[in-house]
Amino acid sequence: MENCKCKSIVRTIIYFLVIVGALNWGLVGAFRFDLVAYLLGDMTIASRIVYITIGLAALVKIIYILKNRN
Numbered sequence: 063m064e065n066c067k068c069k070s071i072v073r074t075i076i077y078f079l080v081i082v083g084a085l086n087w088g089l090v091g092a093f094r095f096d097l098v099a100y101l102l103g104d105m106t107i108a109s110r111i112v113y114i115t116i117g118l119a120a121l122v123k124i125i126y127i128l129k130n131r132n
Contacts, residue, residue: 075124108124 089095102109 076119076122079116080123083116083120 086097089097096104098109098112099105102112
């Protein structure tokens with residue numbers, strides 16, 4: 063039972079990160095405004111960790127979609 067709750071939390075975090083990444087790219091495309099860089103600095107360790115985490119979340123989401131397609 064606990065494993066199921068953990069998976070749900072991880073899926074929610076991944077979903078949130080993918081949304082944040084998509085919104086950030088939308089801001090970059092529309093206004094040349096990088097929210098992550100604005101909040102954390104341009105290519106600081108913190109901003110790089112955020113970018114990497116969002117990228118990994120997107121990869122996990124892609125793999126999940128490919129595994130569960132019917």
